[in-house]
Amino acid sequence: MSDARRSSRARGGPRAAAPRRSSGRSEASAESEGAGEGAAGAVFAALADPTRRRVVRALTQRPTVTASALAGELPITRQAVAKHLSALADAGLVSAEHEGRETRYRLTPDPLTDAMRWMATAGAQWDERLARLERRLARDSQR
């Protein structure tokens, strides 16, 4: 699969769907923390739906898949599958590749990494804040 493939990932997507390719570059280099947080929000929103999480799980099991094949595996119609794939594409989690009359979908997990990074950063910040709170209240109770 060459990099010249057409991708619909950036089509009409929100800020999370910056036209960043999943292949070739592992670092999300010039992105600010703020942009990363925005992407995390879109990713979490996309994955809030249980059916979409099943679609993502199905996509992790093979390089590419068609909407029809997915509809055969999941208890939903092909149209519903297409809708979920489009929502995932808007969050930058899925890219569409057109081969002749067929559209094949591929998981592009970079935004997931961004979301995980947001969780790690926000979690570490709370750990620091809560340690300060604990120390403060401990001082109080010793008085």
Place this chain on the structure above:
Amino acid sequence: MAIEDQAVRRELMLAVDRERAWAALCDPHELATWLADEVELEIDEGAEGVLRWDTGEERLVTVEEVQESRRISLRWREPGGEPTIVELTLDDVPGGTRLIVVEMPALALDAAYGPIELPSGDRWGPRMAMAAPA
């Protein structure tokens, strides 16, 4: 990935009673000793303000909900960033008070539960700490 997996969630046992713990959450001077380095915010529903850290970081804050001695919900964001919802909840437990902190992107919360329109025109989601496992 359930909703609670998409949130940062922390639990802390505080060796003080709930009244003392509440003071640490709702008094700006107290907040400036642990939450941020500089607190320009009153903990009143609808209040807006700014938190600053010595690192140069800054968050613009809206107080979404205040339940006296029980819960504070904030919506905050870095300038130009996406908002997240922060919920601080206190519970009585033997020997002290339990503080539960939940933070998650506002977008994810709205998607999971759908926003609620408040009479003020603001939108608000669910009780996150309630949704998370005890």
